[in-house]
Structures are given as C-alpha cells and as structure tokens.
Amino acid sequence: MNDSLVEILLVEDSQDDIDLTLHALRRERLANNIFVVRDGEEALDFLFCSGKYADRSFDRPPKLVLLDLKLPKVDGMQVLERIKGDPRTKSIPVVVLTSSNEERDLAAGYSLGANSYIQKPVDFEQFRRTVKDAGLYWMVINQAPVSNGVADTAGKAR
Amino acid sequence: MVLTGLMGFLGWRSAEKAAENADWVTHTYAARDAIDATWKQVIDMETGVRGFAVTSDDSFLEFYREGQRALPQDLKLVRQLTADNPAQQQRLERLVAQVNARLEVLSATLETTQRTGVPPKALLVEGKRRMDAVRATVAEMEAEETQLLDRRTKQTGTARRVTKAIISAGSLLGMVLLLLSGVAIGREINLSARLRQQLNSLNADLEQRIAQRTAALRESEGRMAGIIQSAMDSIITVDEEQRIVLFNAAAEKMFRCAANEALGQPLMRFIPQRFHAVHASHVRRFGETGGTGRAMGGMGALWAVRADGQEFQIEAAISQIVTGGNKLFTVILRDVSERRKAEEALTGQAEELARQTDELLRSRKALETQTLMLQSVLDSMAEGLVVADEDGKFVIWNTAAEKIVGLGATNLPSQKWTEHYGLYLADMVTPFPTDQLPMVRAIHGETTTAQMFVRNSQLDEGVWIEASGCALRDKDGAVRGGVVAFRDISQKRADEQKIRQLNEELELRVQQRTAQLEAANKELEAFTYSVSHDLRAPLRHIAGFSGILQEEFGGQLQPEARRYVERIQQGTHRMGLLVDDLLNLARVGRQELRPQVTGLAPIVSAVIADLEPDTEGRKVEWRIGNLPYVEADASLLKQIFQNLLSNALKYTRPRDCAVIEIGQSEVNGQTVVFVRDNGVGFSMKYAGKLFGVFQRLHRAEDFEGTGVGLATVQRIVQKHGGRIWAEAELDKGATFYLTLGPAKDAEFEPQTVIAGEDLR
Numbered sequence: 001m002n003d004s005l006v007e008i009l010l011v012e013d014s015q016d017d018i019d020l021t022l023h024a025l026r027r028e029r030l031a032n033n034i035f036v037v038r039d040g041e042e043a044l045d046f047l048f049c050s051g052k053y054a055d056r057s058f059d060r061p062p063k064l065v066l067l068d069l070k071l072p073k074v075d076g077m078q079v080l081e082r083i084k085g086d087p088r089t090k091s092i093p094v095v096v097l098t099s100s101n102e103e104r105d106l107a108a109g110y111s112l113g114a115n116s117y118i119q120k121p122v123d124f125e126q127f128r129r130t131v132k133d134a135g136l137y138w139m140v141i142n143q144a145p146v147s148n149g150v151a152d153t154a155g156k157a158r
Numbered sequence: 159m160v161l162t163g164l165m166g167f168l169g170w171r172s173a174e175k176a177a178e179n180a181d182w183v184t185h186t187y188a189a190r191d192a193i194d195a196t197w198k199q200v201i202d203m204e205t206g207v208r209g210f211a212v213t214s215d216d217s218f219l220e221f222y223r224e225g226q227r228a229l230p231q232d233l234k235l236v237r238q239l240t241a242d243n244p245a246q247q248q249r250l251e252r253l254v255a256q257v258n259a260r261l262e263v264l265s266a267t268l269e270t271t272q273r274t275g276v277p278p279k280a281l282l283v284e285g286k287r288r289m290d291a292v293r294a295t296v297a298e299m300e301a302e303e304t305q306l307l308d309r310r311t312k313q314t315g316t317a318r319r320v321t322k323a324i325i326s327a328g329s330l331l332g333m334v335l336l337l338l339s340g341v342a343i344g345r346e347i348n349l350s351a352r353l354r355q356q357l358n359s360l361n362a363d364l365e366q367r368i369a370q371r372t373a374a375l376r377e378s379e380g381r382m383a384g385i386i387q388s389a390m391d392s393i394i395t396v397d398e399e400q401r402i403v404l405f406n407a408a409a410e411k412m413f414r415c416a417a418n419e420a421l422g423q424p425l426m427r428f429i430p431q432r433f434h435a436v437h438a439s440h441v442r443r444f445g446e447t448g449g450t451g452r453a454m455g456g457m458g459a460l461w462a463v464r465a466d467g468q469e470f471q472i473e474a475a476i477s478q479i480v481t482g483g484n485k486l487f488t489v490i491l492r493d494v495s496e497r498r499k500a501e502e503a504l505t506g507q508a509e510e511l512a513r514q515t516d517e518l519l520r521s522r523k524a525l526e527t528q529t530l531m532l533q534s535v536l537d538s539m540a541e542g543l544v545v546a547d548e549d550g551k552f553v554i555w556n557t558a559a560e561k562i563v564g565l566g567a568t569n570l571p572s573q574k575w576t577e578h579y580g581l582y583l584a585d586m587v588t589p590f591p592t593d594q595l596p597m598v599r600a601i602h603g604e605t606t607t608a609q610m611f612v613r614n615s616q617l618d619e620g621v622w623i624e625a626s627g628c629a630l631r632d633k634d635g636a637v638r639g640g641v642v643a644f645r646d647i648s649q650k651r652a653d654e655q656k657i658r659q660l661n662e663e664l665e666l667r668v669q670q671r672t673a674q675l676e677a678a679n680k681e682l683e684a685f686t687y688s689v690s691h692d693l694r695a696p697l698r699h700i701a702g703f704s705g706i707l708q709e710e711f712g713g714q715l716q717p718e719a720r721r722y723v724e725r726i727q728q729g730t731h732r733m734g735l736l737v738d739d740l741l742n743l744a745r746v747g748r749q750e751l752r753p754q755v756t757g758l759a760p761i762v763s764a765v766i767a768d769l770e771p772d773t774e775g776r777k778v779e780w781r782i783g784n785l786p787y788v789e790a791d792a793s794l795l796k797q798i799f800q801n802l803l804s805n806a807l808k809y810t811r812p813r814d815c816a817v818i819e820i821g822q823s824e825v826n827g828q829t830v831v832f833v834r835d836n837g838v839g840f841s842m843k844y845a846g847k848l849f850g851v852f853q854r855l856h857r858a859e860d861f862e863g864t865g866v867g868l869a870t871v872q873r874i875v876q877k878h879g880g881r882i883w884a885e886a887e888l889d890k891g892a893t894f895y896l897t898l899g900p901a902k903d904a905e906f907e908p909q910t911v912i913a914g915e916d917l918r
Contacts, residue, residue, distance in 0.1 A: 013857065016699035023706060038857065070692070072854050073844065099695055120698060124705035127698075 600640025
C-alpha cells in the first residue's frame, strides 16, 4: 500500500478488531486507503515520519486517525497527546475507539483533544453503524478544518 | 605681945584667908559637879526618850521621868553654887533657857512617839541641835569653874606665902610659935584641902562611872528589849512554873494574843491539849539535863495552838538560864506551817515528777518499739524511702533506697546531691538540676514526681528511677522536711521501650498492610477495568465474526451450521454474563496470607515438573542454585514461580537452547531470589510497565499472554512485604529479582545449611 495516499490510519493491535473494523469500513466503502499500524510506537513513527516511516512527508497526513487506546509499548493516550500537542499534526481528526465507557471517560478526562469517541460495542451491528457514521462525518461531511486538499482526496475516495 | 598679937592676928588673918581660899576651891568643885550632874540629867532624859522611841519600852521613860523630877533640883544647886559669880549666873540663865528648850522638844518627841509609835525625825534633829547648844553652855560653865578653881588654888598658895612672911616678921617666939602654929595650921589646912579635893574628885569620878555604867546597862537593856521586840521569831520566856514572863511582838502575832493577856499565863495555854503530857515530860527532862539550849528544829516540828484555837506547826529552840536563883526558860518559836505546806507541795511535786518520769519512760519505750517497727517496715519495703529535715539533713534512708541508688545518706548540702549520687535527666547525660530534685522541692513544700537516671561509682550500668516527693508538715502545717519515695523502673522502662518498639513494628506492619491493601485495591480496580475491557474484546470478536458469518454467509450455510452460529452467539452472550460474575468475584474475593516456613527448592522443582509439557520438543537447561527457606504462603509462592518460569520458557522460545537459572544472591545484606533467562529480553525503557496488570511489551501473536502474570507475581510479593524488579536488555535475556520480606529482616535463611544438615 502506498502510504502517501493514506486516508484513514487505523491504530489497533488486535487482529480481530482490525478485521472487524475493516469489514465495517468496507461495507461503507470507506476502506480504500486504510493504513493499519499495530502499536503506538509505530503510529507515532507513521504520523511523525520517523523510524521506518522516515521517508514519509508531513505534506500528506491521513485524513482521519482511528485510535485504539489499548496498545502495546506506547498506549493510545500517549499517541493522542503527541498528535494534539504538535502543530504539524494537531489538525488531524482523531476518533478514539474505546472498549468501555470507563475507558472513554478516562480519556475524555485528560482533555487531550480527541475529536470523537467510539465505544466498540459487543454487538457487531451497532459497531459497524458507529464506524460508518464516524468515518462519513469526518471524511465527507466535516471538511472545514482541512486546508491541505484532504477534502479532494476524500471526495476521490468516495 | 602686941606685935606678937599683931603678928598673930596677921598670921591668923592670913591663915583665915588661906582657909577661906581653900573653902572657895571646894565650892568651885561643887559648882562644877552640879553643872556636870545637870548635864548628865539632860543626857539621861534624852537617852530615855530615844530608847522609848526605838523600843517603845516604857521602862526607858523612867530616865525621863527621873530627870523631870531631878533636873530642877540640879539647876537650883548650880544657881546656889554660882551665886557669887555674876558671869556664871548669866550663863546659868542661858543654860536654863536652853535646857527648857531642849526638854520642850524632848517632850514633843515623846508625845508624838507615844501617839504614833514612830519617832518624829524632824524633832530628833531639832533635839540634837538644841542639845548641842546645851552642851556648849555646859562646857562654857564648866570651863569657868575650872578656871576659878585654878585661880582659887593659886590664891590659896599666895595666902600661905603671906602667912609665912608675917610669921618671919614676928618675934622669934612668936615667930617660932607662929611659925610652928602657922606651919601646923598650914599643913593642916593644906592636908585638909587636899583630902577634901581628893574626896570630891573620887566622889565625882565614882558618880560619873556609876552614871555611865547605869546608862550603858540601860542602853544594853533597851537594846536587848528592842531586839526581842523586833525579832521575827516569837520569843517567850517562862519561869519555873511555866508561867509566861516575856511574850514578844512576834509571839503576839503568832498566837494572836496580846502580851498583857499572855503574861502570867501558863505556857500550856498555847500547846494543844493532846501534847500537854508529852510537853510536861520534855520540860522535866530538859530541866534535869541542865543543858543550856537546844537548837531550832532540834525537836522537830511541834504543834501549837493559837488563842483562837487554831493549831499550827512550829519549830522551837529552847534555852534555860538561872538569874537571881530563878530558873527561866526562853523558847524561840518559828511558824513552819507555810514551810510545811511548801514542803508538802514540794513532796507532791516530786511525786508528780516521778509519775511524769515514769510516764515518759513508758512513752519512750513505746516510741522505741514503734521506731523498731517503723525501721523493719522501712527495711522490708521494696521502694526506696528517704526523709530529710528542713535543712536537707537526711533522717531516714531505708535499705531499699541504698540498694536502688547504690549509696547511703549523705551529709552533703543539696547542691551536691546530683553530683554525689550521679543523677541525670532522661537523656542520661545532662545532670539533674539540683533545684528540681524531688527532695529539694519537697522541702520547699511542693509535691512532685520525676523520672531520672542514676549512675555512679556503685552503679556502672545505671538505673532508672521514678521518684515522688512531698513535704513533711507539722500539725500547724509548717514544712519540717521532705519525704521522697522512689522505685527502680529500669525494667519497666525496658518493657515500655519494647512495647514502643513493638508498636512501631506494628505500625510499620499496618503501613505495609495498608500499602498492600492499596495495591490490592488498585489491582482490583485494574482487574475490574480489564474485565470490562480486555476480556470483553475477545467476546466482542466472537460476537462480531459470528455476526458476519450469520449475516453475510447465512444463506450459504446448512441449517445445522446456522444453528451452530446461533449457539456461538448465545455462548458469547453467556460468557458476557460469566465475565460479569468473575468481575464480581474478583471484587469480593480477597485471599488471606497463610505464611509458613517453606523451602523454595521443592516448590521450584514442582513447578518445573508442571511445565514439562511446554518444554516438549525444546532444549531447556535448568540451572537451580541454593535456595532459601522462607516464611511465606506456599500456594502463592508456587504461583510466583509458575509465572516467572513459564515466562522464561515463553520468551526463550526463539532460542535453540533455553537456559533458565534460579538462585539466590545477597543485595544490601538481604537475601534475594532471582530467575534468569537467555530469552528475547526487553528494553529497560518499558521496565516501569512490566508489572502493570495486562501490560505487555510484546505482540500477542509473538508471545501469547494475558498481561496478568507479572502483575500477579508482584501482587504476591507485595503481600509478603517484599519487592520485585527486573533487569533486561533487548535480545539478551532478562533477570527477575524478588525478596519476600521487608528490607533487612532476616526472613531468608540459607537453605543450603539446613539442607546440608538434612543430608547428614
């Protein structure tokens, strides 16, 4: 996958969750340029063009980050903190995927600037609907904060 | 003849003249005697009055009365004898006036003395003055007479010489005759005159002596009478018939009986009836023995009776004299009633004194008994008891006191006590302030309690004492000293310290337990969170995939397969419920530690044996060193090693030969157990997350795991008050260290030694 065309960065360590999330996004035709990283460290390398993603450019950031909080090495909260704390990345919308309301409340309590929270429901249908709504909203409907041609790409992805 | 006659006449005349002259000499003598007699008379009168004044004895007045009678005669005689001398007559007139003046004063003196009983001093002085005048005139008159006597004696001599001349001028015959007769006559005249003169002189001398003797006797008698009258003792004189002849003023007073009533009365009147017979025999015996006297008190106390019948006690001295053939007894009596009373009182006092002395002796004996009792009480006391007076002088210092502080009472001033006994404050080095010592404060009236440390030459180790002092007060509340009781509290203090230490340990344990509980709570919270998060995730996956299967491939499935998918979904739902139950269980369940001394070696061996299925097909080298005995919960110990050893096996999976070492080492004096492997290790960067619940440093598909194992190990270690940590390097293996007790607690014992003993 050409990561320079990434529209959605999915940060998730669980393969099951990845498969289920991708399945849901495909159903809504939002899965064309999805890039998956498996832990927080890799997510940060990708977003900040470091490590094995050093050749990436800040000019083409993902249009949306779907971020799981429970991650090996660097957890989701730290990743969120880095994204929202850096002027180069803070405008990237981040939708936090949480396993529980408890986790969501905890993350929200940190006021780290997540654009949205999605609780991963045990009920798969409900999960799929939520993912679709969030993806649509941030990638299609709400393009206002994006000023670097993301909207065009989003339109193309459609 | 005529001549002879003339001569004879002349001779006669001359002789006559001489004879006449001789008469005049005699006359002059007489005059002088008369003057002297008059003077003596005045003196007698004065003496009589003075005697009376001194003694009130009427007998003295005899002199006075005699003088009154005789004096005019004396003066008349003087007047006659000096009639021929006008100068003497003049002097006589003056003398008479002076004598009268003297007598006037004398009379007044007598009158006043009789009336008042006291001689008037002023009159006595005046009397003396007038007497002196009388004396001067008398002396003047006597001097005149003496002069006349001298002159007349000379005239007599002259007449004799004239007569001799006449005779020599006469005829031989006549001359011879005359001479003879003249010589004879002259001789005769001369002899006669001389004889008369001598006689007169002798008479006068005798009279004067008699007068003087009489006066002296009268004076002596008067003086004696005065003494008798004025004696303090009663003086009674009785005659042979025991009739009272003298009864002095003191006797009057003693017997309450006037002298005139007593005189002539029998002495028996003043002796109680019952002693009459005895008295009579005494008198008889005394008379017979003829002794002259018996001293006062020689007869002991006698009884007498007063005129009014009251009896009283006397002492008597008795003497007998014989005068003029009469035997007189004189008794001198002294009233000894008062003295007797005083003596009786004295006797009473002596008896009282004896009684009091007895009482005192009894009291002293009782006191001695009490003192002994007190002493034995003091000596048997376990507490030290010391008592000091208000000057800080110790009066009691019991055996226990000496035993506790090692020293006895001292005479040193209180400022030296601290140094002498080695008294210190609680820090054991600061000398106890002397003004704060319980005894010092007790003497100042304060009640105090103090703890102090005592260390001196007798007490090398030193002792702790607790002393309480209070003032000793007399019944008026005045401080009379202080008493201090003290006891050895060294053991008590040691116990207290032990208790304190135990409390501190307990506190520490409580803190540790609290920390454990907090950790447990935190873990429980993390567990709760994980259940709702991580355990739900696979459940969600099952639900998700089975949902996709049902939704997207339901049509292709055999009805039986569709039912299976349905059952999976049901199972998923059931598992959701189970998870909730587990969550509840985790919250409620709290495992209690059951520590016991356990050897680690058998536990490790057992765990390795349990892990054998996992090592199938692998090359694993177990290196097991010396392992200690520990006091711990055996089942939890096993969980520790199950986790650590399975981790070691898991993360050495990529190795051709896994080397896993279990042993002990010493870190900071504490035994530490370690588990070392040659596995993939990890970056120390993430070491802080190593023991967090569900924390993982590896991807799940590389190394399976729940992320609970090390958290569980840490929890168990913490429950035992121990510590766990890890050292690792990526790709170069990891070592986990753990202790199973608080630092520096020697709960680890080298098991080798014990094992060695077991082997033997």
